[in-house]
Amino acid sequence: MEMIGKILANRYEILEKRGSGGMADVFKARDRLLNRYVAVKVLKDELRDDKEFVERFKIEAQSAAGLSHPNIVSVHDVGVEDGIHYFIMEYVDGMSLKDYIKHVGALDWREATEFAIAICGAIDHAHKKNIIHRDIKSHNILLTREGVVKVADFGIARAVTSSTVVNGGKNVVGSVHYFSPEQALGKAIDFKSDIYSIGVVLYEMLTGHLPFIGDNAFQVARMQIETPPQPPIAQNNTIPQAVNDITLKALQKQPQKRYQNATEMQTDLKAVLHNPAFALAKDLDATQFMSSTQTATMLSENPEDTMINGNPFSNMISQENTAGQPYYQTSGYANPIPPQQDEDGTGKKKKSKKPLWITLLVIVALGAGIGSYFVFGGDGKTVSVPSLLGMTFDEAAKKYENEDIILIKEGEDFSDEYDEGKIMEQTPKERERVNKPVEIRVKISLGKQELVLEEYKNRDYHEVEEELIQKGLSVKKVFEKNDEYPKDTIFDQSPASGSQMQKGERITLYISNGPSIAKVKVPNLVGRSEEEAKALLKAKNLFTGNIRSEESDKPKGTVLSQAIEADTEVNENTEISFTISTGQKATPTPTEPPAKTPEETEKPTPTHVPEQTPANPNGAVGASGAVAGTNN
Numbered sequence: 001m002e003m004i005g006k007i008l009a010n011r012y013e014i015l016e017k018r019g020s021g022g023m024a025d026v027f028k029a030r031d032r033l034l035n036r037y038v039a040v041k042v043l044k045d046e047l048r049d050d051k052e053f054v055e056r057f058k059i060e061a062q063s064a065a066g067l068s069h070p071n072i073v074s075v076h077d078v079g080v081e082d083g084i085h086y087f088i089m090e091y092v093d094g095m096s097l098k099d100y101i102k103h104v105g106a107l108d109w110r111e112a113t114e115f116a117i118a119i120c121g122a123i124d125h126a127h128k129k130n131i132i133h134r135d136i137k138s139h140n141i142l143l144t145r146e147g148v149v150k151v152a153d154f155g156i157a158r159a160v161t162s163s164t165v166v167n168g169g170k171n172v173v174g175s176v177h178y179f180s181p182e183q184a185l186g187k188a189i190d191f192k193s194d195i196y197s198i199g200v201v202l203y204e205m206l207t208g209h210l211p212f213i214g215d216n217a218f219q220v221a222r223m224q225i226e227t228p229p230q231p232p233i234a235q236n237n238t239i240p241q242a243v244n245d246i247t248l249k250a251l252q253k254q255p256q257k258r259y260q261n262a263t264e265m266q267t268d269l270k271a272v273l274h275n276p277a278f279a280l281a282k283d284l285d286a287t288q289f290m291s292s293t294q295t296a297t298m299l300s301e302n303p304e305d306t307m308i309n310g311n312p313f314s315n316m317i318s319q320e321n322t323a324g325q326p327y328y329q330t331s332g333y334a335n336p337i338p339p340q341q342d343e344d345g346t347g348k349k350k351k352s353k354k355p356l357w358i359t360l361l362v363i364v365a366l367g368a369g370i371g372s373y374f375v376f377g378g379d380g381k382t383v384s385v386p387s388l389l390g391m392t393f394d395e396a397a398k399k400y401e402n403e404d405i406i407l408i409k410e411g412e413d414f415s416d417e418y419d420e421g422k423i424m425e426q427t428p429k430e431r432e433r434v435n436k437p438v439e440i441r442v443k444i445s446l447g448k449q450e451l452v453l454e455e456y457k458n459r460d461y462h463e464v465e466e467e468l469i470q471k472g473l474s475v476k477k478v479f480e481k482n483d484e485y486p487k488d489t490i491f492d493q494s495p496a497s498g499s500q501m502q503k504g505e506r507i508t509l510y511i512s513n514g515p516s517i518a519k520v521k522v523p524n525l526v527g528r529s530e531e532e533a534k535a536l537l538k539a540k541n542l543f544t545g546n547i548r549s550e551e552s553d554k555p556k557g558t559v560l561s562q563a564i565e566a567d568t569e570v571n572e573n574t575e576i577s578f579t580i581s582t583g584q585k586a587t588p589t590p591t592e593p594p595a596k597t598p599e600e601t602e603k604p605t606p607t608h609v610p611e612q613t614p615a616n617p618n619g620a621v622g623a624s625g626a627v628a629g630t631n632n
Contacts, residue, residue: 003027003042004539005532008081012040012088015539021153023053028091038076039092043085054085061087063131063154071122073142073152092152094145097201098138106208108474109239110273110506115141116202117269118149123198124262126154127191134189136197137178138204145478176217176224177210181253184221192255195265199250199258206232206239206247225253242272245280387430388423388442396423396442404437412444416472416503420447448502455497456490461511464490472503482512524566525559525578533559537576545577556583 003025006014012029018039019026027040041060047053065075065087077088097115101107107115119141126133133154140153180196182189203211211229214220229251233244246268252258259265272278383404388396397407410427418424425443428434451471456464465475485491492510501507520540525533534544545563552560563577564570 005535007032008040008084008086009077009079012038012077013535014040016541023047023057029088031088037091037093039073039089041087041089048083048085057085060154063126064089064152066129067126067131067154069122069125071118071149071151072125073150089152090150092142092144092150094143096139097141097143097149097205100143101138101204101208103479104477106236107205108476108506109206109236109243110474111476112202112205113243113269113273115149115205116198117266117273119151119198119201120262120266120269122149122151123194124266126151127194127262132189132191133194133197134183135175135178136194136201137175138201139175141201145480147476147478176220177212179224180255181225182255184224190255191261192258195250195258195262196252196255198262198265199247202247202250203229203232206243207235211251228253240272240276240278242268242276242278242280246272249280382433382435383438385426385428385430385432385434385438385440388426388440389430390418391423392421393423393442393444406437406439408439408441410441410443412446414447414449415445416448418445420445448504450500450502453493453495453497453499453501453507456493456509458485459490460488461490461509462488464509468507473501474504474506476506476508478508478510479513480510481514483515485512487512487514518572519569520572522562522564522566522568522570522576525562525576526566528559530557530559530580533578541572542570543573543575545575547577548579549582550579551583552581553584554581556581 003014004016004027008014008029011033012031014027014029016028017025018028024041024043027042029038029040030036031038043054043057047057061075061078064073065078068074073092074090075087076090079086079088095103119136123133123136131154133151135153136151140151142150142152144150176184178197178200180189180193183193200211212220212223212227214223229248231244232247233239233241246265250258250265259268268278268280386400386405388407391399393407393409400407413424415422415424422445423442424445427441428438449472451473461477465477468475482491489512490509491512494508494510495501518541520542522542523536523540525536528536530547537544550560552558554560558581560579560581562579564574570576
């Protein structure tokens, strides 16, 4: 069914198609009542009679309508009209996170962390409403032009109670590159399945690609179940260790080893954003991955739930590692920890023959010796150098004025780590052992180096980005259509030129994607009413030009002709003039003219007849002024 130009609920005017998915099409529309743009999601024609898809469509509308969060696309209205199932959503003027990653590649870790914090907030809100999203992926996360995150598409969401979980069933739904191992296995899922998907999205933002890529869906599903992801920090060394660890914790194969809720993950993300040196608490058990044997065990528990789209998954499970040894992740890599064996390889650890008390004595003796060495200086002639970092020069001098320590100010430099006036470097280093008296040379921080931004408009963004990164700035790139600036040319920046920035701060470059003018085909207006013609032109992003009127036998208001023929390609925003009918031309009723008299017809009456004067015999001029003839 043609949707362009259609008006739903006598209110929502469909303007253009903006996207299409497996279940529905999305259109941009105008809300005539509130005079604003909205998005209309319409169930596809071929699915209207499919009860399962109709139900899923209703679930999405109901799930999203019950949520109210700044990072979730809001639902305004729901309806069915002429067999068309639709709901009205907030219109997001921007792009999907997937498209953004395609444009810019790996995101700066700060930007990725900010986005992940917003996603966690949105999903936490849904979880508190007992709704599991089940299909979190970068395609379903929208970004406004201002960079605000909006989570969308609750098409396969499920409502649960606090004491229940959702069973995957025979047909696993979701996106194989993003769904959790338990979803891949068709097992029962809970809120922690969404945590795994957030981890996949965060991984994708940090590296520019997905953690698992295979030749087909089954291969990817198997990797989700068995294969540990390569740590993102191994592919992008600008990522702080804590961000790497947060990502890997969210991607744990066993649900109980992940974050237990979105709030926990969000808290850690906020901590590392505030302090990049933040260290995530280490837990060896929390890095455990499923072995092939564990996977096979899960599969054998319920064969009915081991299907992906109705296909058995059990024949894909690897027969390797049948010993069932768990894998542990060290620094992000999966390494098997073999059982301890004795010399004869029996696998049983032999008891030590040395008494325990001897071992304890050795430890105590070593501890006492090492402690006295550092506390008392060992031989008494050397001392351990203290740390002066972070102190002012005066603070350090006062603290060690009674010690055999001499401070020498060696210079100043900019520092991202230490505030202005603080000691940023020292020689010799902390804990080095040196002879008395100790001479420590220190360098004082000037604080963070402030950079003055230049004017980057009209420059190619590749060159500018490299220049800014070398200066220590983070660069966010926003690509937009622009009729004035050539493709890849910067047309705006934030902050503006002349602004002062410090290393590590972020500048946003607005980059042209080329002209926004697109070609469209002129619609056929002939035979349409004037209002229909205007709506058709608007739907094609064309303007209504001059409207002429002409008499014809067509009904009043019908388009008789158009200035540019139908199907002609023109630029968007072109004016199209047309002529409309004023209605059928009126014919006057003929009337009999009045009969004329013969006199009136043959001899018109003069207005004045001069009076004739008699001739003068003497030839004199008469009174009438006429000249009389003379006698010969």
